[in-house]
Amino acid sequence: MSRYSPAEIEAKWQAAWDAAGIFRAARDDAKPKYYVLEMFPYPSGRIHMGHVRNYTMGDVVARHRIATGHNVLHPMGWDAFGMPAENAAMASGGHPKDWTYDNIATMRAQMKPLGLSIDWSREFATCDPEYYGQQQALFLDFLEKGLVYRKNAVVNWDPVDMTVLANEQVIDGKGWRSGAEVERRELTQWFFRISDFAGELLDALDGLDNWPAKVRTMQENWIGKSRGLQFAFSLIDGPEGYDRIEVYTTRPDTMLGASFLGISPDHPLAKSLERERADVAAFCAEARRGGTTEEAIEKAEKLGFDTGLRVRHPFDNTCELPVWIANFILMDYGTGAIYGVPAHDQRDHDFAVKYGLPIIDTFQPRDGAHDVSQSPFIPPKSEAVRYTRPLAGDEIQTGAQAIDAAIALCEENGVGQGVTRFRLRDWGLSRQRYWGCPIPVVHCDACGVVPEKKENLPVRLPDDVSFDAPGNPLDRHPTWAACPCPRCGAPARRETDTMDTFVDSSWYYARFTAPDAPTPTDMAEANYWMNVDQYIGGIEHAILHLLYSRFFARAMQICGHLPARAIEPFDALFTQGMVTHEIYQTRDAAGRPVYHLPEEVVEFVGKDGKKRASLKSELGSGDDVLLAQRLAQAHMEGKLAEHDLIEVIPSAKMSKSKKNVVDPSTIISQYGADTARWFVLSDSPPERDVEWTASGAEAAHRHLSRVWRLASEVGSAPETATPEADEALLREMHKTIDEVSRGVESFGFNAAIARLYAFTNTLMKSQAGHAAKREAVRTLAQLMSPMTPHLSEDIWAMLGGEGLVATAPWPQADPALLIDDTVTLPIQINGKRRAEITVPREMGKSEVEKTALAHDAVQRALEGAAPKKIIVVPGRIVNVVI
Ligand code: ANZ
Ligand code: ZN
Numbered sequence: 001m002s003r004y005s006p007a008e009i010e011a012k013w014q015a016a017w018d019a020a021g022i023f024r025a026a027r028d029d030a031k032p033k034y035y036v037l038e039m040f041p042y043p044s045g046r047i048h049m050g051h052v053r054n055y056t057m058g059d060v061v062a063r064h065r066i067a068t069g070h071n072v073l074h075p076m077g078w079d080a081f082g083m084p085a086e087n088a089a090m091a092s093g094g095h096p097k098d099w100t101y102d103n104i105a106t107m108r109a110q111m112k113p114l115g116l117s118i119d120w121s122r123e124f125a126t127c128d129p130e131y132y133g134q135q136q137a138l139f140l141d142f143l144e145k146g147l148v149y150r151k152n153a154v155v156n157w158d159p160v161d162m163t164v165l166a167n168e169q170v171i172d173g174k175g176w177r178s179g180a181e182v183e184r185r186e187l188t189q190w191f192f193r194i195s196d197f198a199g200e201l202l203d204a205l206d207g208l209d210n211w212p213a214k215v216r217t218m219q220e221n222w223i224g225k226s227r228g229l230q231f232a233f234s235l236i237d238g239p240e241g242y243d244r245i246e247v248y249t250t251r252p253d254t255m256l257g258a259s260f261l262g263i264s265p266d267h268p269l270a271k272s273l274e275r276e277r278a279d280v281a282a283f284c285a286e287a288r289r290g291g292t293t294e295e296a297i298e299k300a301e302k303l304g305f306d307t308g309l310r311v312r313h314p315f316d317n318t319c320e321l322p323v324w325i326a327n328f329i330l331m332d333y334g335t336g337a338i339y340g341v342p343a344h345d346q347r348d349h350d351f352a353v354k355y356g357l358p359i360i361d362t363f364q365p366r367d368g369a370h371d372v373s374q375s376p377f378i379p380p381k382s383e384a385v386r387y388t389r390p391l392a393g394d395e396i397q398t399g400a401q402a403i404d405a406a407i408a409l410c411e412e413n414g415v416g417q418g419v420t421r422f423r424l425r426d427w428g429l430s431r432q433r434y435w436g437c438p439i440p441v442v443h444c445d446a447c448g449v450v451p452e453k454k455e456n457l458p459v460r461l462p463d464d465v466s467f468d469a470p471g472n473p474l475d476r477h478p479t480w481a482a483c484p485c486p487r488c489g490a491p492a493r494r495e496t497d498t499m500d501t502f503v504d505s506s507w508y509y510a511r512f513t514a515p516d517a518p519t520p521t522d523m524a525e526a527n528y529w530m531n532v533d534q535y536i537g538g539i540e541h542a543i544l545h546l547l548y549s550r551f552f553a554r555a556m557q558i559c560g561h562l563p564a565r566a567i568e569p570f571d572a573l574f575t576q577g578m579v580t581h582e583i584y585q586t587r588d589a590a591g592r593p594v595y596h597l598p599e600e601v602v603e604f605v606g607k608d609g610k611k612r613a614s615l616k617s618e619l620g621s622g623d624d625v626l627l628a629q630r631l632a633q634a635h636m637e638g639k640l641a642e643h644d645l646i647e648v649i650p651s652a653k654m655s656k657s658k659k660n661v662v663d664p665s666t667i668i669s670q671y672g673a674d675t676a677r678w679f680v681l682s683d684s685p686p687e688r689d690v691e692w693t694a695s696g697a698e699a700a701h702r703h704l705s706r707v708w709r710l711a712s713e714v715g716s717a718p719e720t721a722t723p724e725a726d727e728a729l730l731r732e733m734h735k736t737i738d739e740v741s742r743g744v745e746s747f748g749f750n751a752a753i754a755r756l757y758a759f760t761n762t763l764m765k766s767q768a769g770h771a772a773k774r775e776a777v778r779t780l781a782q783l784m785s786p787m788t789p790h791l792s793e794d795i796w797a798m799l800g801g802e803g804l805v806a807t808a809p810w811p812q813a814d815p816a817l818l819i820d821d822t823v824t825l826p827i828q829i830n831g832k833r834r835a836e837i838t839v840p841r842e843m844g845k846s847e848v849e850k851t852a853l854a855h856d857a858v859q860r861a862l863e864g865a866a867p868k869k870i871i872v873v874p875g876r877i878v879n880v881v882i
Pocket of ligand 1: 021057136226246249250252328329330332333334336337338339340341343344345
């Protein structure tokens with residue numbers, strides 16, 4: 001008898017699918033379409049188990065949809081631009097392009113053995129000129145429609161690397177690579193007008209019923225709708241042209257507690273003062289240091305400068321407030337100016353304490369008192385408080401009520417306007433980097449900024465660049481930027497900035513519907529395939545990627561590249577959990593942690609029942625199981641010193657730095673792809689993390705071998721069938737079809753797998769006849785096929801299935817067989833359970849009584865006498881009293 005040999009069967013069936021071309025997607029109006037997409041990977045080097053889990057989930061969905069008669073689109077590509085390629089070039093020479101395409105080749109080669117139902121003919125990388133050229137065309141269309149524009153913006157500037165840093169690249173106010181103190185600089189940058197869509201992007205979240213609630217909430221918070229008041233303080237003796245300062249507040253109920261007015265160092269008034277006064281200029285320079293992130297600003301020490309100017313309070317003529325410039329006020333939020341209420345705001349409190357400004361409360365706890373000189377009093381807006389200086393409304397009211405009342409009062413008196421604001425700001429897309437999509441515009445002395453002509457696209461990246469000097473290689477390139485002005489033909493210069501890589505991933509899903517189209521999309525294809533019916537990816541993309549994609553779909557629709565229906569591009573979203581693994585750690589002589597790969601370690605159970613581990617290199621050769629046994633024994637006997645053992649740190653996300661990784665390729669060559677696929681889906685619900693363990697993988701493999709053996713042996717044992725056994729197996733089979741189908745449809749993959757385990761056990765014990773068993777095993781294989789497609793294909797063929805299991809119609813559960821039509825009733829005699837009978841579910845009470853009385857055990861107990869009493873509870877129990 002031959003054995004389960006994944007290496008053989010996996011290659012064989014992959015070749016068969018390829019030959020049959022069953023995963024190539026083409027429009028077919030006769031079938032319902034289904035578009036399933038996993039977030040495409042960044043080609044960082046090798047695939048990891050997280051990828052395997054993500055793509056296997058998508059594959060299960062795709063394969064199940066194929067089997068249920070859908071026309072499935074399941075594509076794959078590469079999110080291939082970005083900094084790591086440039087960093088690699090800087091660190092070890094080489095070219096970002098080579099690095100990227102080499103990684104893609106490696107990862108594709110690792111991915112193909114997984115047997116995913118992907119239409120590889122649609123594959124592309126975002127760094128392919130064919131892709132980024134269409135992205136440039138999109139940019140030009142957006143430009144024409146006013147969806148993208150240029151403005152001055154404050155950026156994080158690294159003075160040593162001479163580059164703009166993303167917020168994440170600023171660590172403790174320093175450039176992540178150079179370590180240089182980051183400065184805020186004003187540069188002219190391109191922005192997508194996403195903030196115009198803030199209200200709509202927020203409201204439309206309501207319709208996304210098949211998105212996780214937590215993702216919708218995260219988007220909602222990011223968009224950050226707030227209602228507040230905008231109004232002006234009048235400036236007393238301000239400089240020429242400045243007589244008012246507009247402020248924005250979300251707490252107008254605290255207006256009578258204002259103790260200073262604060263403006264951003266980038267506020268026009270601050271800039272005007274800066275030009276005239278050296279002390280202001282020195283302060284502003286100091287204040288602009290440090291990153292531009294909210295977090296960086298939050299953490300940075302509060303710095304203030306009293307300009308000596310004063311404003312009048314709109315509700316209290318006798319009150320004048322000093323005007324300070326403060327580093328924590330952002331120019332691009334609200335109006336870039338605030339009034340500070342130290343009694344009710346932590347930042348303002350820190351500031352007031354530092355600079356000795358008054359602290360005036362406007363409300364106190366409903367009962368009791370809060371000493372605001374010590375700390376600010378900041379209850380939730382929904383809490384009722386006692387107003388000590390009410391602007392409007394009752395003495396006792398909630399913050400929310402008082403805010404509404406204050407806005408109404410201000411509007412009535414013409415003091416200010418209630419406004420709705422969004423936290424969401426326009427999306428700055430300019431990056432001063434090489435490895436990205438060039439922004440297709442030209443700077444001409446005569447014409448200004450001129451869009452490149454579409455027929456000149458793609459504006460290609462030059463290959464001959466060097467990374468041995470700081471700054472953007474495109475800037476340094478001797479010839480690349482030189483070009484004729486598309487408008488007047490005079491010598492002009494290309495823009496050397498490239499696009500944020502989030503742009504690349506904001507429309508790839510649309511491009512997959514027509515990857516070779518000479519325009520960004522092909523409307524007929526987009527119209528047929530969009531929307532993505534099921535999108536699957538990590539929660540780390542819950543905010544930016546999804547929000548940008550939602551904006552892009554709207555913008556593309558405005559430009560005629562997507563049908564109106566597709567403004568929400570992802571009908572359903574699933575965010576999968578991670579693959580985790582224990583961490584194995586020892587320490588070096590200096591006490592620093594040293595990590596070890598799982599394959600370098602043998603785990604065993606210590607004398608206290610806890611998991612221990614030891615380094616293989618110190619154990620000599622031997623089978624892992626034997627080594628583990630020897631170690632457990634030695635530990636028990638006290639022969640192992642604790643300090644020789646490895647510390648086993650509980651499971652955490654697999655990460656190269658902690659070495660708690662297993663390489664998918666190693667697992668595939670050891671056990672086969674089906675085992676890896678089966679394991680990452682079993683044990684945990686897909687939205688939760690799953691822990692990879694060597695023993696779990698081993699067990700999964702054993703199970704698949706058992707199923708294969710079951711299939712290869714079915715019909716070889718002597719026939720012992722009984723009609724009851726056939727019938728019982730048939731019923732179990734239909735229940736399994738029903739439960740597995742429901743599990744697969746609802747992302748209950750682990751539950752489906754648990755049912756498949758149970759059905760396998762039933763099959764192993766079943767006394768059913770050969771024919772019934774063959775059918776049951778073939779159905780088992782078919783139900784497993786989304787998870788273990790190769791094994792299933794092999795069994796399907798072995799047991800005479802027609803065609804490929806991959807395209808065979810999904811089995812249907814017969815509803816009649818899902819209800820048991822017999823019941824088993826226990827028989828109690830004088831309160832003790834003595835026997836049981838199996839009777840038809842519909843059998844009448846008196847019939848059940850007769851059957852029970854006829855039972856041997858009852859007859860024996862009665863010893864010929866008549867029972868005192870017999871009680872039948874239908875469907876439950878028979879009680880006999882004698
Ligand atoms: C007075 C006040 C009193 C405020 C109080 C808060 C608490 P959200 O809710 O996040 O929208 N603010 C306004 N513009 C700002 C800017 N450009 N930079 C920094 N802070 C700014 O935040 C709105 C609140 O943040 C506003 O309400 C303002 O301070 C501050 F007890 O005004 B508040
Ligand atoms: Zn020109």
